[in-house]
Amino acid sequence: MTVYYERLSNLDASFLALETRTTHMHVGAVAIFAPGPSIGTEGVDIATIRDLILSRLELIPRYRQRLANVPLEGSPVWVDDEHFHLDYHVRHIALPHPGSTAQLKDLAGRLMSQQLDRSKPLWELYIVEGLEDGGFALIAKIHHCMIDGVSGIDLMAVLLDFSPEFEVTEPKLWEARPAPNGTELIVREVSHSVSAVLANIMSAPAEIAELTSSWSDRARAAAASLSSGWLTQTDRTSLNGSISGARAFDWLQLPLADIKEIKNAHNATVNDVMLAIVAGAVRRYLHEAGGLSEEELVETEFRIMAPVSVRSQDESGSLGNKVAMWLLDLPIGEPDPAKRVQIVNRQTMELKESDHALGASTLVEVSTGAPATLLSLAARLASRARPFNMTVTNVPGPQFPLYMAGSEMLATYPLVPLWQSHGAGIAMFSVSGMIDIGINMDRDLIEDSTLLGTNIEESFLELKNAKPVEKKKARKRPPMGAR
Numbered sequence: 001m002t003v004y005y006e007r008l009s010n011l012d013a014s015f016l017a018l019e020t021r022t023t024h025m026h027v028g029a030v031a032i033f034a035p036g037p038s039i040g041t042e043g044v045d046i047a048t049i050r051d052l053i054l055s056r057l058e059l060i061p062r063y064r065q066r067l068a069n070v071p072l073e074g075s076p077v078w079v080d081d082e083h084f085h086l087d088y089h090v091r092h093i094a095l096p097h098p099g100s101t102a103q104l105k106d107l108a109g110r111l112m113s114q115q116l117d118r119s120k121p122l123w124e125l126y127i128v129e130g131l132e133d134g135g136f137a138l139i140a141k142i143h144h145c146m147i148d149g150v151s152g153i154d155l156m157a158v159l160l161d162f163s164p165e166f167e168v169t170e171p172k173l174w175e176a177r178p179a180p181n182g183t184e185l186i187v188r189e190v191s192h193s194v195s196a197v198l199a200n201i202m203s204a205p206a207e208i209a210e211l212t213s214s215w216s217d218r219a220r221a222a223a224a225s226l227s228s229g230w231l232t233q234t235d236r237t238s239l240n241g242s243i244s245g246a247r248a249f250d251w252l253q254l255p256l257a258d259i260k261e262i263k264n265a266h267n268a269t270v271n272d273v274m275l276a277i278v279a280g281a282v283r284r285y286l287h288e289a290g291g292l293s294e295e296e297l298v299e300t301e302f303r304i305m306a307p308v309s310v311r312s313q314d315e316s317g318s319l320g321n322k323v324a325m326w327l328l329d330l331p332i333g334e335p336d337p338a339k340r341v342q343i344v345n346r347q348t349m350e351l352k353e354s355d356h357a358l359g360a361s362t363l364v365e366v367s368t369g370a371p372a373t374l375l376s377l378a379a380r381l382a383s384r385a386r387p388f389n390m391t392v393t394n395v396p397g398p399q400f401p402l403y404m405a406g407s408e409m410l411a412t413y414p415l416v417p418l419w420q421s422h423g424a425g426i427a428m429f430s431v432s433g434m435i436d437i438g439i440n441m442d443r444d445l446i447e448d449s450t451l452l453g454t455n456i457e458e459s460f461l462e463l464k465n466a467k468p469v470e471k472k473k474a475r476k477r478p479p480m481g482a483r
Contacts, residue, residue, distance in 0.1 A: 012144075016076055021245055025145070026144065031137065033404055034410055037164075055170070057171065065078045080176035081120065081121055089125060091124065094130040105250060108415075112440065164406045235301045237302060239286070239290070239446075242445075249441070250438075250452065252437050255433065255435075259273050266338060278459075280337055282302055282332050285455050303388040306328060306392055329347065336466070391427075409431075414436070
């Protein structure tokens with residue numbers, strides 16, 4: 001009998017290793033939909049939505065797979081879930097009257113506080129009706145080991161259409177492929193390791209020239225990535241501390257057209273502008289809630305981690321994470337919002353020129369073959385070292401309307417998981433002319449869950465009204481022979 005399983009990449013396995021009782025490693029989103037044909041007098045037609053999802057589930061096979069572990073070694077692998085039931089993963093709930101945005105945010109926070117069941121496929125969708133405007137919401141939870149913040153948008157998009165017209169097709173018959181038992185897993189993994197070593201030995205002569213020419217560049221990039229701050233601890237702030245498993249989730253929108261006007265005026269990128277806005281928001285928060293003075297803000301180092309996709313074009317839509325991490329120092333000590341943009345811009349330019357994304361991906365690659373126990377230990381130690389204070393991710397999305405079951409998607413607020421000692425994480429997604437911002441927070445460490453969102457809005461307005469920094473003109477050299 002042919003059995004099936006699939007190894008997790010080291011990066012995907014590290015997301016499992018990082019998860020503890022208080023650090024949940026699922027990503028998520030809250031999508032808001034306008035009233036449409038799937039909402040009748042009796043509420044949302046959940047049967048149609050489930051049938052729609054089931055008809056497209058073959059496009060994302062990982063969603064029918066669960067985790068298994070290689071005995072003794074402990075390495076996780078993917079196997080088909082022979083007990084898969086869609087109703088467990090697609091759930092239907094309703095808000096109490098009046099169905100306000102505040103109630104929806106509170107519900108999202110409670111759902112994100114609960115870890116996913118590792119005995120089942122690691123995802124859940126909640127269809128929420130009872131919104132005061134007559135629409136519905138979709139709350140999604142997906143473990144980070146299944147999906148990354150960039151390519152994952154392509155996979156979630158299989159549930160969305162480009163027009164209100166949609167078709168529910170008959171799903172193809174699916175049967176779980178037999179999974180290996182513990183003995184078979186050990187034998188197959190030993191065989192895989194031996195085969196990999198032999199293959200490397202046989203192919204070494206043909207690949208040595210290419211390896212020699214490329215390794216020096218990759219080594220320099222890896223060294224630059226490490227020296228960017230991964231080996232040093234950043235300062236502790238009121239946004240950092242002992243966290244619980246309880247979460248609060250807040251969100252807001254900013255007009256993409258305004259952000260583009262700012263980036264043109266300041267000769268920067270959209271990402272630079274958004275990071276500068278976050279810097280201004282953190283500055284305000286640490287002053288208002290953290291009690292830091294102007295002098296203390298200047299002296300405080302606040303470092304963020306920004307995930308960067310290293311997925312090539314021919315890997316688009318493929319499974320598994322292809323993400324590296326940038327580290328940047330937010331200029332929270334700079335009072336001038338225009339200067340903050342320029343400081344961020346210089347940092348991102350330097351990161352691109354030094355190829356930090358290549359360096360970070362190289363560090364992941366060279367860990368291939370590390371035992372699962374060592375990988376888990378390394379991941380835990382890295383999180384406890386606090387090389388950064390907050391995760392900030394920015395993902396560009398489609399600039400045209402999208403629909404689900406005939407209802408237009410009005411907004412999608414993404415959620416990034418909190419690392420150990422991180423009180424907040426900010427995720428941004430641009431779609432249909434807006435930048436949707438989701439703020440995931442530890443409910444115990446962040447007393448006022450609305451303050452960071454308010455600070456982001458204030459920082460945006462401050463930068464929108466700021467006069468760009470004048471570039472110093474280069475002095476012209478006198479002609480030869482002139483005094």
